[in-house]
Amino acid sequence: MFFSTKDTGPVADAVKQHWVDTRLPVWARPYARLARWERPIGWWLLLWPCWWSAGLAAIAAGNPYPDPYHLVLFFVGAVAMRGAGCTYNDLVDVDIDAQVERTRSRPIPAGQVTKTQARIFLVLQALVGLVVLLQFNAFSIFLGLAALIPVAVYPFMKRVTDWPQLFLGLAFSWGALMGWSAEFESLGWAPVLLYIGGVCWTIGYDTIYAHQDKEDDALVGVRSTALLFGDWTRLAMIGLYALTTVLFALAAAIADAGPAAFIGIGAGALHLAWQAIRLDIDDPMECLKLFRSNTTYGWIVFAGFVADAFIGWL
Template sequence: MIEAAARVADATGNWVDTLAPPWSRPYLRLARLDRPIGSWLLLLPCWWSAALAALVAHDLSRLPIVIALFFVGAFTMRGAGCTWNDITDRDLDAMVERTRSRPIPAGQVSVPQAFAFLVVQALIGLAVLLQFNRFAVATGIASLAIVAVYPFMKRITWWPQVVLGLAFSWGALMGFAVILGRIDGAALALYAGSIAWVIGYDTIYAHQDAEDDALIGVKSTARLFGKRTHQALIAFYAVAVALIGCAIALAGGGLPAWLGLVAFAAHLAWQIVRLKIDNPALCLRVFKSNRDAGLLLFAGLLVDAWMGAG
């Protein structure tokens, strides 16, 4: 019964609950390895950027190792970011039904223990980052300022999703920094498009907590848009598709990249049609489906890069 109560409400029945050693479970939950969707959403702009940069370079030789390193780095740094978020939000989390079972408010991990775990994850992330060129290392380090301030934004602005977009989309710059040693117009367009995508999907996610957030005074675009959420999603997702299309055009993308974008856009349209903001379980499912949307786009970009290098 104690272990069941310790599970986070929206993350039951996963490998952390069933296979991980009991002593490790609170730390794995801090890193959200019981809920890897956020890691995937952080990773996908990295993969988009790497594939698009390889297309520009007409060279796939470094792409496999870059994809692998981005995978490790994204999962590690998302874990570090979530640990930092849980440290700063521990009092708020205790007041929200969905988050009160997180390791810190539930008393499974102390704040000093969480800080120590944060340092370990950050060092692993640094080890990954140091595999790249100096420009990419500097670009990666620059993202830490946004990550550090993000948890406080929900107390200050109705638009914390914008700051999350700035952080979660940073990988759209990293592929160009790693493979080409520069950030050009295609990278900036991809970054801007990814930010719009993040604002959209995190608005869907935030609708799970809209009632609790209103009670404790936490701000979000979900509360800001309210019943106008569908119209807002149409706007942000349309901007995302348009800007990513600009990135593909600037990179000289071919038919596979455009087909990937069409599949991505169709998936986003499906989300808007499917969504019911008063159904938290459905909001979570629709939010999670963004991994599939991002993978569709990545597949198109990857095939295009492969054909362009051939």
């Protein structure tokens, strides 16, 4: 039965005493863990490119702020599709997860849910995402459906390339195109540059995250930019984050943004520089802290875009 689950305890690296583990009914907890509801950083990272793009579109359109309805839709869609993506990833990676210390307590390898139950839950989350997508214009609907290609490919890339983080970036940064298309029913160089910059940003932060698992990954044959960069990770971060900043600035310039947008991008660059300076690839807890701090980076850039839209409208 779908609701027949067993709770063997939280995932090893989950937030302790989270409401998922203290407030939800026991039968629901494994599904919440599949969707990573106790780790909101994931849907924030998926959401930020959407909100940035909506903010940049507001600047280009001369609107005082991003469409609030679009922001809400992107939020709901990010939560649903991040959960669906995590569930899909866990189904694909169940054999690998069972061999890695940090992931062997995830619901499927831990026996909290069956693969069939996980597949049903995946479909339900995807349906929520589809309902959200259908609220947009036709161009955005087709664009959103195209995002399923990098989403479907990503979980397999760690087996065949040292750059799985690149494919994660292609999937997670897709919202940089969606916010713009929701406003204009088309694309342009501004959202494309924002998208490429988002890909660079994703490679950076997920490389930091991957350093938590590098020993286990090497043992089980999983590849990553963390293993590829090794001791050169800090230098790689500086390059990736610098490219992110340049591409975001170019996108803002093409969108005819004003000073506030560039101040936000500049302040965000300082935050990224702080990450590179603080990075200790041999300290998993510090890597996790820096990874999560990208929520702050998202707010900084978004605040600059929103402020610039309002100032430009006055």
